[in-house]
Each structure stands twice: as structure tokens, then as C-alpha cells.
Amino acid sequence: MLDAKHFREGIEETAALLQRRGFTLDVASLQALEVRRKELQVRTETLQNERNTRSKSIGQAKARGEDIEPLLAEVGSLGDQLEVAKNELQSVQNELQAIIAGVPNIPVAEVPLGADETENVEVSTFGEPTQFEFIAKDHVDIAEDLNNGLDFAMAAKLTGARFVVMKGGIARMHRALTQFMLDLHSEQHGYAETYVPYLVNHDSLHGTGQLPKFGKDLFHVDGESQDQVALSLIPTAEVPLTNMARDEIFDEAELPIKLTAHTPCFRSEAGSHGRDTRGLIRQHQFDKVELVQLVKPEDSMQALEDLTGHAEQVLQLLNLPYRKVLLCTGDMGFGACKTYDLEVWLPAQNTYREISSCSNMGDFQARRMQARFRRKGAKKPELLHTLNGSGLAVGRTLVAVLENYQQADGSVVVPEVLRPYMGGVEVLTPSKG
């Protein structure tokens, strides 16, 4: 959510900045609503003031033992007027809120102008795209030859499309990747390992921006009755981790707060039918190790560089070729003001695919969440800045390892950093029989 000031003073400039990312702000509606809001709010508060003053004098008169009847008569119609004014104000504020809640964050100046992912800017690359002297298989075929380690048919029986059952060495490698990432971030990068709920309430989803706009991308769990709180499965650990700061006021000295968690993520992938239907790339359920930072505003741009670097470390230690991309205005997420994507090389697709997305949300989420901190000696608390990034998506990392470490005989070499997590196994081989 943007500061309301953006819609009061200099709304034209705000509209222009938003237009860069392809969002058209309804300036006329907003201005009209804002005029009415101001008028109604002043009227409502004036009426409230009047009622309070009069009620107080009634109390005083009564205490003096005077006749109250005439005073009561005077107040008679006030209540009704107030009622009407309050209701009108409420509905105008609801309308305003509805518009403002749907407005995305403003990209920072250095974000390149562009319409979609084709206009993202490559910032750097690591390694060379892997070359093979044989015809590279994709991870689905590799796994099939490794004792059917990725069993999509079984998952379809149990649940449906876009789920997977992992087995044997591949399941173990999946777990090893998770452990490796968590240990790296908590031991080397200073993140506090955290365990969080996989179901969250709607306040949390609103706080990080999934609601009200993107509810269709989530899996919802109904309460037993209408009155009960509805919960949703988390689409990313960003939601519980970042919402830990909701309605909090931190001391300046407590910042930065750096958190990491491993969770499954659940996404309905509404609107993605037909894309990446084969394999692990796009699933309804996948695991991810998430990085979240809560920082002072002046630190958030550097924090984004740091956080992205932490995610890159995972790829570098796994020795997976990747490139780092600065997203253009048109490809950025709703709440982000700057985003880097990390794209890992997938030989079978002969291309780079997203494996991590690291964003600085600025104060956009913090404003929705009322996540604040107080500078030493300062009276007023300030909104802090939130950042998050995948460090990394575990399923896609598994895909990358299988495809980049495959050998001509169908076996897959286990990257060295994973071996301690796999009982020293150095290579995954198809066992006959």
C-alpha cells in the first residue's frame, strides 16, 4: 500500500510513476472521492465533538441536580445526523480503500522500463552453460531412469495433476538440498532459522499483499462455520515470516532482523494452465527456503544486494550456472520496488529458468502491516522496510542438479556440498532389479 499522500498531493506524478509499470491510476475517481472524504470527515468529527460537549454538560448538570429534560431535547436530532454522516463517510472510505489497496508499489528509478520479461536486464552470469557430449535428458527422464524417483503418475492417483511423489535417492537429495540451504543461511549469512505455520489468516495475507487482489492464486481452507476465521495455505514463507513484524514496533537496535525458514508452498497456479505441465517446474506444492529481512529504510537497497548475494551463494556452492536479472517495470511483483531474479541454466530446455526472486518491498508491506521501528531518541515510530527472496526454490534446484550433473550412463553425480547430507553418497545410479 502506498502512502495516502501519494493520492492527495501530486497525484498526477504518482500516476505517471505507476504508468511506468503499466498500471493506470484512476485519477479522476480518486480525486472526486478524496474531496468527498475530506468534507464528510470534517462534518462527522464536528458532529461528534458537539455530541461529546453536550453529553458532558448533561452529566455536569445532572451532578448539580438540575433539570436535564431541556438539554436532552436539544441533543435529540444530533444522533441521527451523526449516524448518517458516519455511514456516508464509511462508504466513501471503503471505496477509496478498495482503489488504493489495488495499487501496486512504485518501482525505484533504476528499474528499467519495460513491458514484460523480455525486457529484463541481465546483470551478471556465473559459470558457463553446461555442455554434454551426449544428448542431455530432462529431469523427468533422468529420474525415471533412476528407479522412477519422480513419480508423477502416483501423485496424480493420490491427488491430481501438478503434484509429485519423490522416492529413494532423489527424495533424499531433495531433503539434502533443503538442509544445505538452511545451514548455509543460518550459519554463514546470519539468518535466524525459523519454523512457521503453513496456514495463515487473512490479516497476514493482506499484510504481504496476496489479498485482496490475488486470492485466486491460493488454496483456501474453510472454517467449520461461517463465523470462524478462514485460513489459507501459504504460497510462500514470506507471508508468515514477514507478518511476524505486523503491528510491532521494534527498537532501532534490533534491526536488521534476518529470518530464514523452510516450508512447503501451495499455489493454485490459476491462469497457468498449459505452461510447464511436464515435470517439477510448476507444481501446486513445492518446497522453498525463504529469506526475509526487516531493515531501516536507508539500508534496504544494500540489503537487497546482500540478500540476493546470499541466494547466489547457494547456486555458486552447488556450482550451477546461472544469471542474475534485474526485472523491468512491467515484470515486477505487486509489492516490489526493485527485484532481481536468479535464473539457473537448464540444459534440457537450453535456457535459464527462474529459481529465485529477491525483492525489496520498501515500506509497501510495512504500511499495510503497521510494521515499525523507533529510532533512538525519536518520538514517532517509522515504517521499516521489508525484503524477501527465495534461497532457493528447492524443487527447481533439484531439477537443476539432476540436469546439470547427469552423466552419459544415466547416473547423476552428487554435488560435493550435498554429500555430507546424503551419507557420503557420491553418485545416484539406477540399480537394476
Place this chain on the structure above:
RNA sequence: GGUGAGGUGGCCGAGCGGCUGAAGGCGCUCCCCUGCUAAGGGAGUAUAGGGUUUAUAGCCCUAUCGAGGGUUCGAAUCCCUCCCUCACCGCCA
């Protein structure tokens, strides 16, 4: 799931329907006093929104005592619903 207790400011803790944005204490900040320490005296110490304003300064107003509704001229205080916390019992990974 059952029974009971309870949700008030950074924390603890009062609070007859009106003079309570909220006693008292702790903590914190500033000042005074005391040679240091300890003790003591005084003042201050919530958040959000709006109006005014060059102003994130002042000033004025409004809202907030778990949330939402209701009764009333007036609700922290009365009524209803929900949420949450704690204790004991039951069940259970």
C-alpha cells in the same frame, strides 16, 4: 470436546454509565539534591486519523481499554456474538 478464569498504555495493575486517554506502581527520559555508590525530590513519558500550517514545529479536533454489533444524550464500565490467552480434565502426533 468439557469446566473455570481472564483480555486495560512498554510492562504490572485500578477502574460506582458522566469531571477517565484512562488512578497507582515499575521501567524509561530530563532536571534538582546528595563528595562516589545507594537513597530522595520534581517534571515528562501511547497510537492512528483529520483540520490548520512553508513545516515531520505548534495549535485544534476525532478515534482507540481483544474484535464486531447493541442499549444510552453519554459506554473501559450494561447486553449479545466472535476471537484469543491461562488453568484443570478428556482425547491425541
